[in-house]
Amino acid sequence: MKSKKVTFADIAAYTNFSKTTISRYFNNPDSLTIENQQKIANALEELGYQENKLAKVLANGKSEFIGIIVPNLYLHYYAEMLNQILSTYRQHHYKFLVFVSDNDKETEQNYINELLAYKIEGLIVLSHTMTSKELAAYHVPIVTIERESEHVCGVSTDNYMGGVQATSLLIKNHCSKLIHINSNTPKYIPAYGRIKGFEDTCKANNIPYEIITADFGDSYASTVTQIGLIFQQIEQMDGEKKGVFLANDTYANIFLNSVIRQYGSFPPNYRIVGFDDSPIASEAIYPITTVGQQIEKMVQNAMELLILQMEEMKKRVPKPLREPIHRQITPILIRRDTTD
Amino acid sequence: MKSKKVTFADIAAYTNFSKTTISRYFNNPDSLTIENQQKIANALEELGYQENKLAKVLANGKSEFIGIIVPNLYLHYYAEMLNQILSTYRQHHYKFLVFVSDNDKETEQNYINELLAYKIEGLIVLSHTMTSKELAAYHVPIVTIERESEHVCGVSTDNYMGGVQATSLLIKNHCSKLIHINSNTPKYIPAYGRIKGFEDTCKANNIPYEIITADFGDSYASTVTQIGLIFQQIEQMDGEKKGVFLANDTYANIFLNSVIRQYGSFPPNYRIVGFDDSPIASEAIYPITTVGQQIEKMVQNAMELLILQMEEMKKRVPKPLREPIHRQITPILIRRDTTD
DNA sequence: TTGTAAGCGTTATCAC
DNA sequence: GTGATAACGCTTACAA
Secondary structure (H helix, E strand, O other): OOOOOOOHHHHHHHHOOOHHHHHHHHHOHHHOOHHHHHHHHHHHHHHOOOOOHHHHHHHHOOOOEEEEEEOOOOOHHHHHHHHHHHHOHHHHOOEEEEEEOOOOHHHHHHHHHHHHHOOOOEEEEOOOOOOHHHHHOOOOOEEEEOOOOOOOEEEEEOHHHHHHHHHHHHHHOOOOEEEEEEEOOOOOOOOHHHHHHHHHHHHHHOOOEEEEEEOOOOOHHHHHHHHHHHHHHHHHOOOOOEEEEEOOHHHHHHHHHHHHHHHOOOOOOEEEEEEEOOHHHHHOOOOOEEEEOOHHHHHHHHHHHHHHHHHHHHOOOOOOOOOOOEEEEOOEEEOOOOOO | OOOOOOOHHHHHHHHOOOHHHHHHHHHOHHHOOHHHHHHHHHHHHHHOOOOOHHHHHHHHOOOOEEEEEEOOOOOHHHHHHHHHHHHOHHHHOOEEEEEEOOOOHHHHHHHHHHHHHOOOOEEEEOOOOOOHHHHHOOOOOEEEEOOOOOOOEEEEEOHHHHHHHHHHHHHHOOOOEEEEEEEOOOOOOOOHHHHHHHHHHHHHHOOOEEEEEEOOOOOHHHHHHHHHHHHHHHHHOOOOOEEEEEOOHHHHHHHHHHHHHHHOOOOOOEEEEEEEOOHHHHHOOOOOEEEEOOHHHHHHHHHHHHHHHHHHHHOOOOOOOOOOOEEEEOOEEEOOOOOO
16 A cells, blocks of 8 residues: 655655745746756656645635525435535635534534634525524525525525516416415515515406415425415406416426316416426426526526635635625516416 | 634633644543633633634544535536535534536536535536546545446435336236437436436337437527427327326426327327426426436435545545445335326 | 634645 | 645643
8 A cells, every 4th residue: 555645845855945945836837947947847746745725724724615594405405505606616616515404503603613614715605594693693604505694695586577577477378367476575585575566466467366385284285285275265266367377396396287187188267377497397297387596606606706705705804794685586487488 | 892712722722722722622521620611711701702613623534524516507407416415414423515616627626626625525417528547536535426437436216116006007007019218328327328228128028119319409498399399209109098207397297288288188199197296297287297216315325425435535545446346226216197 | 611722625825 | 846844733742
C-alpha cells in the first residue's frame, strides 16, 4: 500500500521550491514561469498528490459549503427543487450539505448548528418550522424558497398569478360554475395566493364560484376519501359545466380518477386544472392541465440572492442588506387534456 | 455587531485553563471536575462560542463526511433512497455531501475528486457510469446500491425473487398467458434478475409466456407511444386471461391507462403487476399491484457495510476487506387492485 | 486533574 | 518570481 499522504512540504522538498510556491502554483499559476509550473506539475504526478480542501478552508476561511434544509424528499416538488439546487454546482462550485428536517423544529435547530460548525457560507431553507425572524438571528446569508420570509431573502412562485391563470382558462372554457379545492391555508403562506387569485378572478368575471376547503389528513388514503366526498358534493351542485381548480396535481389526479370511475371517460361537463406540474399530472389517465412552477428559475434566483449575500460577507467591511430581497416567479400554464 | 470568532484560546484565557482543558471539556468531559465543567460551560455561554469542526477535522482526521453520487432526483426511487440515507444522520451523525451526476462519467470523476479533497470517510454510489473496478481504485470505503458491484461492497434488491413473486401471483390468479415487458437489460445489471425470475417461474409452472423488450426512448412521451404499441400487440395474442408483469410502475401505469381507455374500466381478462412501489402505483386510476423494494432496509444495510469499512480505516493498522461484501434484500409483494 | 508544545495542511504577510 | 514565517482552531502525545 501507499504510505502517508503527500503535502505541500513534500512537493516543496522534491522540487526545491518553498511551500509558498507550491501554493501559488494552485492559486496563481501565472506568477510562476512556465517551466517551473511544469516541474511542479510533474512532481504532483510523481508523488501522487491529493489536495486537502479542509486545510485550505481553515487557512482562508472560504468553505464553499452551502447548507440545505428540506422538509422531505417524498414530494416530487422538493426532490426536484433539490435536484436543481445541486445542479448549480456546475456553475458556482459550491458544495452542498443536505439535511431532511421532517418538520421537527428542535431537530432543525440542531442541523443549523451543525452546519454553522462546518462554516457554511450560506443556507437554503425550504422547511417551514422556524420563523424567518429566528432564521435571521443566525446572521448567516440565507435564502428561503416558497415559504414565509419576512425577515430573510426569499423566492416564491407568484401564486396569485397562478390562481388567475387557472381560473381564466376555466372561464375561457365556458365553465358555468367554478370550484376551488384546497386545504386550510393560512394567509401568510405564499400558497394562499392561489385562493385569492381564484376568488378575485371569479368576482371580476361575475361567475358563480365556490371555495371548498378541507382537512385531507396526512396520508394518501385519507386524501382519496376526502376528495371522493367532495366529488359527490360537487355532483349535486347546479351548473352544466363545472370548472374545478385544485391546489395541487395530486388532488387533481384523485379528483380526475373519481370522475373517470363515475363516467368511464372524461365527460364534457367537467374541466380540471391542477397546480405544480408534478409527474402525476402527465401520468394521469388523462394528462392534467396544470399551473407549472418554474423550479429551475426559482432556484436560479435563489442562488443569485444567496451569492449576493455571501460575496458581501467576504468583503473587509461587509455591509449586510438593509432590507431582505424577495422575488416572485411567474408560473406557466400547461394545457393538457383536462381542459379544451 | 459582534467582533471576531471566539476560540479555545479565548475560553482558556477567560477561565484560566489551558486550551487542552477546553478541548477535554468537549471530548472527555468526565476528566474534569463538575465545577470546572460548569465554569467552562459558563464561559462558553458568556463569550458566545461557536465550534469549528473543520479545525477539528484537520487535527484529528475524522471528517464525518460521506459523499453521495446519485444519477438524478427526478425518479422517485432515487429521491426516496436519498431521503433514507440522509435520515441516518440521526443515528450515526455522518454529514452528507451530495452530487447529482446525470450519468456523465467525466463529471462524476470530478465529483469524486472533489469529495476526496474534503476528506470524506466513505462514498455511496447509486450512479452507473463508472465500473466497480474504477471505483475500487480510489481506495476509499465504498458501497453501491442496486448496481454492478463486483469489486466493491454493494446492496441490491433480490430482483430474481421479485420476478418470482410477481409471476407466481399472476399464476395464482389463473392467468393463461404471461407476458413480461422490459427495456433491454444487460445481464450484469441487478435488475436483469426480474427477467430471469419471470422466465424460470413460467417454465417451472409450464405456462405459456412471452418476454417483450423494447427501447422506450428517454422521454415519458416516447414510453407512452411504445407501450401503446405493445398493448395493441398483446390485444392480438391468444389467452383469455393475460398476466402482464412490467419492469416498473411507470410502465405498469401507462399500460393500465391503455387498458382503461380501451375497456372503460378494469377488465377481467387482464392482470397487471408492476415493480418498485413508487407513488404512481397507488395513485393510478386503479391502484397497481407491485413488487416493493425495501428502500429503508437497503439503506440500512448499505450504511452498515460502509461503517464497517470506515471503522476499519480508523484503526492503526487497517486491514481492508479481502473480498467485497454483497447483500440482497428481498422485496415485498404489495397486492392492490390490478390483481385478484 | 491539568498543562506544554508540536502538529494537522493550507494561506497570508512581508520581505528580497 | 520566490521564500520565511506566522497564522487558521483544534487535537494529542508527553509531562507534571
